Amino acid sequence: MDRRSSWLKGVLDLLVLAGLTEGESYGYALAARLDEAGFGRIKGGTLYPVLNRLEEAGLVAAEFRAAEKGPGRRYYHLTDQGHEVLAEQGAAWLTFDESVREVLRKGGVR
Protein backbone atom coordinates (compact mmCIF):
# COMPACT_ATOMS: atom_id res chain seq x y z
CA MET A 1 0.00 0.00 0.00
CA ASP A 2 1.52 3.36 -0.96
CA ARG A 3 1.68 6.12 1.60
CA ARG A 4 -1.15 8.16 0.07
CA SER A 5 -3.52 5.17 0.16
CA SER A 6 -2.54 4.59 3.75
CA TRP A 7 -3.38 8.22 4.67
CA LEU A 8 -6.67 8.00 2.81
CA LYS A 9 -7.59 4.79 4.60
CA GLY A 10 -7.42 6.65 7.90
CA VAL A 11 -9.63 9.52 6.87
CA LEU A 12 -11.97 8.28 4.12
CA ASP A 13 -14.92 7.79 6.47
CA LEU A 14 -14.62 11.42 7.61
CA LEU A 15 -14.39 12.61 4.01
CA VAL A 16 -17.55 10.68 3.15
CA LEU A 17 -19.37 12.12 6.16
CA ALA A 18 -18.17 15.62 5.23
CA GLY A 19 -19.36 15.02 1.65
CA LEU A 20 -22.88 14.48 2.95
CA THR A 21 -23.17 17.67 5.02
CA GLU A 22 -24.67 19.58 2.10
CA GLY A 23 -27.39 17.02 1.57
CA GLU A 24 -28.03 13.48 0.43
CA SER A 25 -25.90 11.84 -2.21
CA TYR A 26 -25.13 8.45 -3.75
CA GLY A 27 -22.05 6.30 -4.31
CA TYR A 28 -20.87 7.52 -7.70
CA ALA A 29 -21.51 11.19 -6.88
CA LEU A 30 -19.54 10.88 -3.62
CA ALA A 31 -16.62 9.26 -5.46
CA ALA A 32 -16.75 11.99 -8.11
CA ARG A 33 -16.73 14.72 -5.47
CA LEU A 34 -13.69 13.22 -3.76
CA ASP A 35 -11.98 13.00 -7.15
CA GLU A 36 -12.68 16.69 -7.80
CA ALA A 37 -11.34 17.53 -4.34
CA GLY A 38 -7.98 16.04 -5.36
CA PHE A 39 -8.08 12.61 -3.70
CA GLY A 40 -8.05 10.76 -7.02
CA ARG A 41 -10.54 8.13 -8.15
CA ILE A 42 -11.83 6.24 -5.14
CA LYS A 43 -12.86 2.82 -6.41
CA GLY A 44 -16.22 1.34 -5.60
CA GLY A 45 -14.44 -1.54 -3.89
CA THR A 46 -13.08 0.96 -1.36
CA LEU A 47 -16.03 3.31 -1.08
CA TYR A 48 -18.94 0.90 -0.65
CA PRO A 49 -17.56 -1.00 2.36
CA VAL A 50 -16.97 2.37 4.03
CA LEU A 51 -20.55 3.44 3.28
CA ASN A 52 -21.81 0.13 4.69
CA ARG A 53 -19.78 0.54 7.86
CA LEU A 54 -21.04 4.09 8.34
CA GLU A 55 -24.58 2.84 7.85
CA GLU A 56 -24.08 -0.01 10.31
CA ALA A 57 -22.71 2.44 12.85
CA GLY A 58 -25.78 4.66 12.41
CA LEU A 59 -23.76 7.62 11.13
CA VAL A 60 -25.51 7.65 7.75
CA ALA A 61 -28.92 6.40 6.74
CA ALA A 62 -29.65 5.02 3.28
CA GLU A 63 -32.77 4.93 1.18
CA PHE A 64 -33.07 2.89 -1.99
CA ARG A 65 -34.98 4.52 -4.81
CA ALA A 66 -35.93 2.73 -7.98
CA ALA A 67 -35.20 4.63 -11.18
CA GLU A 68 -37.57 5.12 -14.09
CA LYS A 69 -34.81 4.03 -16.40
CA GLY A 70 -31.97 1.71 -15.46
CA PRO A 71 -31.03 0.35 -12.03
CA GLY A 72 -32.06 2.15 -8.85
CA ARG A 73 -29.67 3.82 -6.44
CA ARG A 74 -29.13 3.97 -2.73
CA TYR A 75 -29.14 7.55 -1.44
CA TYR A 76 -27.27 8.36 1.74
CA HIS A 77 -27.78 11.17 4.23
CA LEU A 78 -26.11 12.10 7.51
CA THR A 79 -27.85 11.21 10.75
CA ASP A 80 -27.65 13.38 13.88
CA GLN A 81 -25.10 10.94 15.25
CA GLY A 82 -23.15 11.29 12.01
CA HIS A 83 -23.08 15.08 12.42
CA GLU A 84 -21.79 14.68 15.98
CA VAL A 85 -19.12 12.15 15.07
CA LEU A 86 -17.99 14.27 12.12
CA ALA A 87 -17.63 17.34 14.36
CA GLU A 88 -15.76 15.43 17.04
CA GLN A 89 -13.54 13.25 14.88
CA GLY A 90 -13.00 16.01 12.33
CA ALA A 91 -11.66 18.28 15.08
CA ALA A 92 -9.40 15.45 16.32
CA TRP A 93 -8.05 15.01 12.78
CA LEU A 94 -7.33 18.76 12.47
CA THR A 95 -5.41 18.70 15.75
CA PHE A 96 -3.42 15.69 14.52
CA ASP A 97 -2.82 17.43 11.20
CA GLU A 98 -1.56 20.56 12.97
CA SER A 99 0.87 18.52 15.07
CA VAL A 100 2.22 16.80 11.95
CA ARG A 101 2.61 20.15 10.17
CA GLU A 102 4.40 21.64 13.13
CA VAL A 103 6.88 18.77 13.35
CA LEU A 104 7.45 18.80 9.58
CA ARG A 105 7.94 22.58 9.57
CA LYS A 106 10.53 22.22 12.33
CA GLY A 107 12.14 19.52 10.20
CA GLY A 108 12.56 22.05 7.40
CA VAL A 109 9.69 20.84 5.19
CA ARG A 110 8.03 23.72 3.33
Next chain:
Amino acid sequence: MSYLDELATLLRERGLSEERVRSTSDDLAAFLAEGDLDPEEEFGPLTEFADDLMGERGMEPDPESLVWSADSFVAPGRLNEMGAQGWEVDYVDWRGRFVSRRGEEPQVWEYRQEIAPGRRERERLLARLAPEGWELCGHYSTLAYFKRSRAALVGPAAELDERPEPTAKRFFWSGRGLTVVALCVVVLATSLYTLGGMLWEGDGSDRVATLLGAGVGALFGLGAFLGVFWSIARFRNR
Protein backbone atom coordinates in the same frame (compact mmCIF):
# COMPACT_ATOMS: atom_id res chain seq x y z
CA MET B 1 -22.86 -15.55 -14.67
CA SER B 2 -21.95 -11.86 -14.44
CA TYR B 3 -19.83 -10.33 -11.65
CA LEU B 4 -22.87 -8.76 -9.98
CA ASP B 5 -24.90 -12.00 -10.18
CA GLU B 6 -22.08 -13.91 -8.55
CA LEU B 7 -21.76 -11.19 -5.93
CA ALA B 8 -25.49 -11.45 -5.18
CA THR B 9 -25.09 -15.20 -4.64
CA LEU B 10 -22.18 -14.67 -2.26
CA LEU B 11 -24.10 -12.01 -0.31
CA ARG B 12 -27.10 -14.34 0.02
CA GLU B 13 -24.80 -17.11 1.26
CA ARG B 14 -23.49 -14.70 3.88
CA GLY B 15 -27.00 -14.10 5.17
CA LEU B 16 -27.92 -10.75 3.60
CA SER B 17 -31.67 -10.29 3.15
CA GLU B 18 -33.10 -10.72 -0.35
CA GLU B 19 -34.32 -7.12 -0.42
CA ARG B 20 -30.90 -5.82 0.54
CA VAL B 21 -29.18 -8.07 -2.01
CA ARG B 22 -31.40 -6.65 -4.76
CA SER B 23 -30.90 -3.01 -3.76
CA THR B 24 -27.15 -3.54 -3.42
CA SER B 25 -26.93 -5.16 -6.86
CA ASP B 26 -28.96 -2.32 -8.40
CA ASP B 27 -26.93 0.37 -6.67
CA LEU B 28 -23.63 -1.17 -7.79
CA ALA B 29 -24.96 -1.62 -11.33
CA ALA B 30 -25.92 2.09 -11.40
CA PHE B 31 -22.42 2.97 -10.13
CA LEU B 32 -20.81 0.96 -12.94
CA ALA B 33 -23.16 2.32 -15.58
CA GLU B 34 -22.60 5.95 -14.63
CA GLY B 35 -18.86 5.67 -15.01
CA ASP B 36 -18.86 3.00 -17.72
CA LEU B 37 -16.66 0.91 -15.44
CA ASP B 38 -15.49 -2.68 -15.39
CA PRO B 39 -16.81 -4.48 -12.26
CA GLU B 40 -13.74 -6.61 -11.56
CA GLU B 41 -11.45 -3.63 -11.89
CA GLU B 42 -13.73 -1.37 -9.85
CA PHE B 43 -14.68 -3.65 -6.99
CA GLY B 44 -11.77 -6.10 -6.97
CA PRO B 45 -11.88 -9.86 -6.32
CA LEU B 46 -15.43 -11.10 -5.74
CA THR B 47 -15.07 -12.92 -2.43
CA GLU B 48 -13.05 -10.13 -0.87
CA PHE B 49 -15.58 -7.51 -1.94
CA ALA B 50 -18.49 -9.60 -0.63
CA ASP B 51 -16.71 -9.92 2.73
CA ASP B 52 -16.01 -6.20 2.83
CA LEU B 53 -19.61 -5.34 2.03
CA MET B 54 -20.80 -7.60 4.81
CA GLY B 55 -18.77 -5.52 7.21
CA GLU B 56 -16.07 -8.04 8.03
CA ARG B 57 -13.71 -5.19 8.65
CA GLY B 58 -16.22 -3.74 11.09
CA MET B 59 -16.34 -7.07 12.87
CA GLU B 60 -12.63 -7.36 13.39
CA PRO B 61 -11.78 -8.80 16.77
CA ASP B 62 -11.49 -6.18 19.48
CA PRO B 63 -7.97 -4.91 19.86
CA GLU B 64 -5.84 -6.67 22.46
CA SER B 65 -6.12 -4.88 25.76
CA LEU B 66 -3.85 -4.82 28.75
CA VAL B 67 -4.18 -3.10 32.12
CA TRP B 68 -0.94 -2.77 34.02
CA SER B 69 0.87 -0.43 36.33
CA ALA B 70 4.27 0.53 37.59
CA ASP B 71 5.54 2.78 40.34
CA SER B 72 6.58 6.22 39.18
CA PHE B 73 10.29 5.41 39.40
CA VAL B 74 10.12 2.74 36.71
CA ALA B 75 6.98 3.86 34.84
CA PRO B 76 8.74 5.92 32.09
CA GLY B 77 11.02 3.02 31.20
CA ARG B 78 8.23 0.45 31.30
CA LEU B 79 5.90 2.66 29.28
CA ASN B 80 8.46 3.02 26.52
CA GLU B 81 9.19 -0.69 26.65
CA MET B 82 5.49 -1.48 26.21
CA GLY B 83 5.20 1.26 23.57
CA ALA B 84 8.00 -0.39 21.59
CA GLN B 85 5.84 -3.54 21.55
CA GLY B 86 2.92 -1.58 20.10
CA TRP B 87 0.90 -0.90 23.26
CA GLU B 88 -0.97 2.40 23.22
CA VAL B 89 -2.18 3.78 26.54
CA ASP B 90 -5.80 4.87 26.22
CA TYR B 91 -6.08 6.37 29.68
CA VAL B 92 -4.87 6.08 33.25
CA ASP B 93 -7.62 4.77 35.53
CA TRP B 94 -8.45 6.02 39.03
CA ARG B 95 -6.07 3.47 40.52
CA GLY B 96 -3.21 4.76 38.40
CA ARG B 97 -3.17 1.76 36.08
CA PHE B 98 -2.33 2.12 32.41
CA VAL B 99 -5.26 0.94 30.30
CA SER B 100 -3.65 0.00 27.00
CA ARG B 101 -4.59 -1.58 23.73
CA ARG B 102 -2.81 -2.96 20.68
CA GLY B 103 -4.52 -2.95 17.27
CA GLU B 104 -4.31 -5.27 14.30
CA GLU B 105 -1.42 -3.31 12.83
CA PRO B 106 0.54 -2.20 15.88
CA GLN B 107 2.96 0.67 15.75
CA VAL B 108 5.54 2.07 18.13
CA TRP B 109 4.46 4.54 20.83
CA GLU B 110 6.67 6.81 22.90
CA TYR B 111 5.82 8.04 26.39
CA ARG B 112 6.88 10.57 28.95
CA GLN B 113 5.97 11.04 32.58
CA GLU B 114 5.98 14.59 33.91
CA ILE B 115 5.24 16.24 37.24
CA ALA B 116 2.13 18.35 36.67
CA PRO B 117 -0.18 18.78 39.64
CA GLY B 118 -3.56 20.20 38.64
CA ARG B 119 -5.35 20.79 35.38
CA ARG B 120 -3.72 24.16 34.66
CA GLU B 121 -0.25 22.71 35.00
CA ARG B 122 -1.18 19.81 32.69
CA GLU B 123 -2.59 22.22 30.13
CA ARG B 124 0.53 24.37 30.27
CA LEU B 125 2.69 21.31 29.74
CA LEU B 126 0.48 20.05 26.93
CA ALA B 127 0.72 23.41 25.14
CA ARG B 128 4.51 23.13 25.33
CA LEU B 129 4.71 19.49 24.18
CA ALA B 130 1.92 19.35 21.57
CA PRO B 131 4.03 20.91 18.78
CA GLU B 132 6.37 17.93 19.11
CA GLY B 133 3.47 15.54 18.60
CA TRP B 134 2.81 14.68 22.25
CA GLU B 135 -0.73 14.22 23.53
CA LEU B 136 -1.95 13.81 27.07
CA CYS B 137 -3.02 10.22 27.73
CA GLY B 138 -3.78 10.41 31.42
CA HIS B 139 -2.81 11.65 34.85
CA TYR B 140 -2.56 10.28 38.35
CA SER B 141 -1.91 12.18 41.54
CA THR B 142 0.76 14.79 40.69
CA LEU B 143 1.92 13.02 37.54
CA ALA B 144 0.83 13.49 33.93
CA TYR B 145 1.46 11.01 31.12
CA PHE B 146 2.01 11.89 27.47
CA LYS B 147 2.16 9.65 24.43
CA ARG B 148 3.40 10.15 20.89
CA SER B 149 3.08 7.85 17.94
CA ARG B 150 6.47 7.24 16.38
CA ALA B 151 4.63 7.34 13.05
CA ALA B 152 4.29 11.11 13.52
CA LEU B 153 8.06 11.27 13.08
CA VAL B 154 9.02 8.39 10.82
CA GLY B 155 5.76 7.48 9.04
CA PRO B 156 5.03 3.83 8.17
CA ALA B 157 8.47 2.79 9.43
CA ALA B 158 6.91 2.91 12.91
CA GLU B 159 4.75 -0.10 12.11
CA LEU B 160 5.79 -3.28 13.88
CA ASP B 161 6.45 -6.52 12.04
CA GLU B 162 6.07 -8.60 15.19
CA ARG B 163 3.73 -8.45 18.17
CA PRO B 164 5.60 -9.89 21.15
CA GLU B 165 3.50 -11.59 23.81
CA PRO B 166 3.19 -9.37 26.88
CA THR B 167 4.75 -10.60 30.09
CA ALA B 168 2.37 -12.10 32.67
CA LYS B 169 3.53 -9.50 35.20
CA ARG B 170 1.02 -6.66 35.66
CA PHE B 171 2.73 -4.53 38.29
CA PHE B 172 6.29 -3.35 38.15
CA TRP B 173 7.88 -2.32 41.45
CA SER B 174 11.27 -0.75 41.87
CA GLY B 175 13.41 -0.91 45.00
CA ARG B 176 12.88 2.82 45.52
CA GLY B 177 9.12 2.45 45.01
CA LEU B 178 8.93 -0.31 47.60
CA THR B 179 11.01 1.76 50.06
CA VAL B 180 8.72 4.79 49.66
CA VAL B 181 5.57 2.67 50.10
CA ALA B 182 7.05 0.94 53.18
CA LEU B 183 7.99 4.34 54.64
CA CYS B 184 4.48 5.69 54.01
CA VAL B 185 2.93 2.63 55.66
CA VAL B 186 5.16 3.03 58.73
CA VAL B 187 4.38 6.78 59.02
CA LEU B 188 0.64 6.17 58.57
CA ALA B 189 0.57 3.29 61.07
CA THR B 190 2.55 5.29 63.64
CA SER B 191 0.30 8.33 63.17
CA LEU B 192 -2.87 6.28 63.54
CA TYR B 193 -1.48 4.46 66.58
CA THR B 194 -0.51 7.73 68.26
CA LEU B 195 -3.84 9.33 67.36
CA GLY B 196 -5.73 6.30 68.71
CA GLY B 197 -3.77 6.45 71.97
CA MET B 198 -4.49 10.14 72.47
CA LEU B 199 -8.19 9.68 71.75
CA TRP B 200 -8.36 6.75 74.15
CA GLU B 201 -6.72 8.59 77.02
CA GLY B 202 -8.32 12.02 76.71
CA ASP B 203 -11.77 13.21 77.80
CA GLY B 204 -14.48 14.57 75.46
CA SER B 205 -13.01 18.04 74.87
CA ASP B 206 -9.52 16.58 74.49
CA ARG B 207 -10.77 14.22 71.81
CA VAL B 208 -12.37 17.05 69.81
CA ALA B 209 -9.20 19.11 70.07
CA THR B 210 -7.08 16.10 69.10
CA LEU B 211 -9.22 15.33 66.06
CA LEU B 212 -9.20 18.98 64.96
CA GLY B 213 -5.44 19.10 65.39
CA ALA B 214 -5.03 15.87 63.42
CA GLY B 215 -7.27 17.25 60.65
CA VAL B 216 -5.35 20.53 60.44
CA GLY B 217 -2.07 18.63 60.50
CA ALA B 218 -3.22 16.30 57.70
CA LEU B 219 -4.33 19.28 55.59
CA PHE B 220 -1.06 21.06 56.23
CA GLY B 221 0.87 17.94 55.25
CA LEU B 222 -1.16 17.53 52.08
CA GLY B 223 -0.71 21.21 51.24
CA ALA B 224 3.05 20.94 51.76
CA PHE B 225 3.18 17.80 49.58
CA LEU B 226 1.27 19.48 46.75
CA GLY B 227 3.24 22.72 47.20
CA VAL B 228 6.54 20.90 46.75
CA PHE B 229 5.33 19.13 43.60
CA TRP B 230 3.75 22.31 42.24
CA SER B 231 7.03 24.22 42.74
CA ILE B 232 9.01 21.46 41.06
CA ALA B 233 6.52 21.41 38.18
CA ARG B 234 6.64 25.20 37.72
CA PHE B 235 10.44 25.10 37.73
CA ARG B 236 10.78 22.14 35.36
CA ASN B 237 7.94 23.01 33.00
CA ARG B 238 8.93 26.63 32.46
